[in-house]
Amino acid sequence: MTELLPYYIVIYTFVFLFGVSIGSFLNVCIYRLPKEESLIKRNSHCMSCGEEIKRRDLIPIVSWCLLKGKCRSCGAPISPRYTIVEALNGLLYLFVFIYFDVMQFPLHAIIVCLLFSALVVVFFMDLDTQLISNYVVIFIALLAVLEYFVSDYTYIFDNNGMTYDNIWKNQLVGAFIVSLPLLLIEILSKGRAMGRGDVYLMAATGLFLGIKGVIVAFAIALITGSVAGMIQKHKNGDSVFAFGPWLSLGSAIAAIWGQQLGNFYLANMTGIWS
Numbered sequence: 001m002t003e004l005l006p007y008y009i010v011i012y013t014f015v016f017l018f019g020v021s022i023g024s025f026l027n028v029c030i031y032r033l034p035k036e037e038s039l040i041k042r043n044s045h046c047m048s049c050g051e052e053i054k055r056r057d058l059i060p061i062v063s064w065c066l067l068k069g070k071c072r073s074c075g076a077p078i079s080p081r082y083t084i085v086e087a088l089n090g091l092l093y094l095f096v097f098i099y100f101d102v103m104q105f106p107l108h109a110i111i112v113c114l115l116f117s118a119l120v121v122v123f124f125m126d127l128d129t130q131l132i133s134n135y136v137v138i139f140i141a142l143l144a145v146l147e148y149f150v151s152d153y154t155y156i157f158d159n160n161g162m163t164y165d166n167i168w169k170n171q172l173v174g175a176f177i178v179s180l181p182l183l184l185i186e187i188l189s190k191g192r193a194m195g196r197g198d199v200y201l202m203a204a205t206g207l208f209l210g211i212k213g214v215i216v217a218f219a220i221a222l223i224t225g226s227v228a229g230m231i232q233k234h235k236n237g238d239s240v241f242a243f244g245p246w247l248s249l250g251s252a253i254a255a256i257w258g259q260q261l262g263n264f265y266l267a268n269m270t271g272i273w274s
């Protein structure tokens, strides 16, 4: 292990920097997807003076710190949000690669990283606009299919007693077990309690996480979402509320610890109901 340490340090540094640059692209997605703007053409502009941001000022995290969070040409403050998204994505990639031991499960680590990036986009875009992009949802569904083909499920679904040939059934039921009830709520409340985007998001992440994972994800979303909702209502009396950010947070946690949390609940908590 110790003789491998230098290799791990090089790999982890690279993974973090790669995550940060993808984070830069996620900022573009968060900002442009709701407006149906192209993700590739045109450089970024200052929100306040419209000046195109120069290439040398586009280095993730570093540029924002060097410019002390201000536009070079007009001095208007630039939101720390961009830097936060970049750093967050870098740290998430680093965490996933360490947690899933990159040497042993490289493909699974990469797929979970991509899932996390998609969830970061959903989190911030829904927070800003109350919209969840269908492109991002389709991307998550594709990752779920990929995950089915490449992952070593004996590792991911450990002590779950599942054989390989019923894993696809688990994923398929996972796609509907939360999203169908949500769809009903969405229809009955005419979209007031829940958006159609939330329904599609839980179908896609359910396909990825399977039954136990998606239920854990939804439980975490309910808990964190109600806390955030109460804080928001207390702060500005606002009851317009995006649920997507909390569904993303729950899904991200469930992608790592979903099976363990589900098993822990079943082993320790079900007694209190009987």
Ligand SMILES: [Zn+2]
Binding pocket: 046, 047, 048, 049, 050, 051, 071, 072, 073, 074, 075, 076
């Ligand atoms: Zn400016």
